[in-house]
Amino acid sequence: MNRNACCTQNMGPHGARNNMGQARCAMPVREPARPCMENHMRHHHPDMGQNRMPAPCTCEDDWKQEVPVGNQKKLLCYIDEVSFAVYDALLYLDTHPNDDAALHYFNHHNMKRNFALEEYAKAYGPLNIGTMDDDAGRSWEWACQAWPWEGGNR
Amino acid sequence: MWFYEKRLEYPVNITTPNAKLAQFIMSQYGGPDGEINASLRYLSQRFAMKNRIAMATLTDVGTEELAHLEIVATIVHQLTRDLSMEEIEKSGLGPYYIDHTVGVWPQAAGGVPQNVCEFQSKGDPITDLFEDLAAEQKARSTYDNILRVVKNTPEVADPIRFLRMREVVHFQRFGEALRAVQEDLDAKNFYAFNASFDAPVVCPPGNKQ
Numbered sequence: 001m002n003r004n005a006c007c008t009q010n011m012g013p014h015g016a017r018n019n020m021g022q023a024r025c026a027m028p029v030r031e032p033a034r035p036c037m038e039n040h041m042r043h044h045h046p047d048m049g050q051n052r053m054p055a056p057c058t059c060e061d062d063w064k065q066e067v068p069v070g071n072q073k074k075l076l077c078y079i080d081e082v083s084f085a086v087y088d089a090l091l092y093l094d095t096h097p098n099d100d101a102a103l104h105y106f107n108h109h110n111m112k113r114n115f116a117l118e119e120y121a122k123a124y125g126p127l128n129i130g131t132m133d134d135d136a137g138r139s140w141e142w143a144c145q146a147w148p149w150e151g152g153n154r
Numbered sequence: 155m156w157f158y159e160k161r162l163e164y165p166v167n168i169t170t171p172n173a174k175l176a177q178f179i180m181s182q183y184g185g186p187d188g189e190i191n192a193s194l195r196y197l198s199q200r201f202a203m204k205n206r207i208a209m210a211t212l213t214d215v216g217t218e219e220l221a222h223l224e225i226v227a228t229i230v231h232q233l234t235r236d237l238s239m240e241e242i243e244k245s246g247l248g249p250y251y252i253d254h255t256v257g258v259w260p261q262a263a264g265g266v267p268q269n270v271c272e273f274q275s276k277g278d279p280i281t282d283l284f285e286d287l288a289a290e291q292k293a294r295s296t297y298d299n300i301l302r303v304v305k306n307t308p309e310v311a312d313p314i315r316f317l318r319m320r321e322v323v324h325f326q327r328f329g330e331a332l333r334a335v336q337e338d339l340d341a342k343n344f345y346a347f348n349a350s351f352d353a354p355v356v357c358p359p360g361n362k363q
Binding site: 083128142143144145147148149 | 155157200201206207209210211213
């Protein structure tokens with residue numbers, strides 16, 4: 001799935017937050033989508049705009065260090081951030097399906113999202129049906145845990 | 155938060171267009187007991203529930219209704235693509251065609267636009283769940299009416315039967331959710347007040363509100 005995921009390990013502890021923090025990305029009306037996305041890419045991916053793939057890397061799981069396992073609020077916040085990066089890239093790719101750098105960006109963040117969702121489900125209960133794994137003897141946590149509008153897990 | 159899954163909940167493969175059937179079936183897209191109103195009803199009502207079993211049921215049924223409106227829209231689309239102008243005029247689809255060509259637009263079989271006044275969100279769990287039970291039965295009746303018309307068209311009747319079956323299952327689940335809400339209340343006095351507004355309860359018992 002991730003051709004070069006580990007090569008983006010230098011994007012910092014909160015890659016998605018960096019993206020969200022860029023006002024121009026939240027306001028596509030003021031900035032056309034492509035320059036905005038290119039800015040994401042240039043910031044995180046030195047290879048953006050070049051017709052070659054990033055060099056092979058040796059740092060496969062380093063990005064996992066940034067995932068705040070063990071703290072429910074921080075982990076949910078991390079999932080919010082990385083999920084936003086995934087969805088923003090998804091929209092961009094819908095209109096730019098051959099953009100290698102964007103594809104790379106999407107794959108890397110989607111991997112982080114899936115990992116974080118699995119970790120959250122193991123520790124605190126599932127956020128989606130894809131990560132449900134209720135062991136025998138436990139209740140159906142999907143229904144019994146707080147729903148997002150209750151404000152309980154923030 | 156939702157993510158789209160790129161498949162129909164039940165497959166639809168209609169090979170022969172039929173403008174008349176499309177006009178009938180589009181009622182389950184945007185008609186009074188259609189899938190759009192069903193989904194909006196449940197996804198709106200869930201916020202006033204104080205019982206997590208009811209919250210879960212409304213969220214998950216409301217989500218499945220989104221899959222159902224996609225199935226109904228697919229049926230309408232496949233019944234109206236490749237129609238000739240002659241078929242459009244002869245079938246009575248003409249007025250719809252003038253405003254929408256053969257795009258999918260939410261209206262009832264009689265041409266009335268989709269209208270949220272067809273459902274309520276009362277902020278009262280018992281009131282809302284009784285409405286939901288009625289809604290599932292009304293949708294089932296509508297699918298029964300459609301099935302009498304399409305019974306000789308298997309490629310249309312097949313997905314309609316699936317949708318009808320789900321109405322029955324949803325009725326069962328809402329009945330169970332209603333029971334769960336009632337179990338939090340005084341059995342001698344279920345209906346005298348709004349359980350969310352006047353006497354908030356939580357479920358399962360012991361959970362933090």
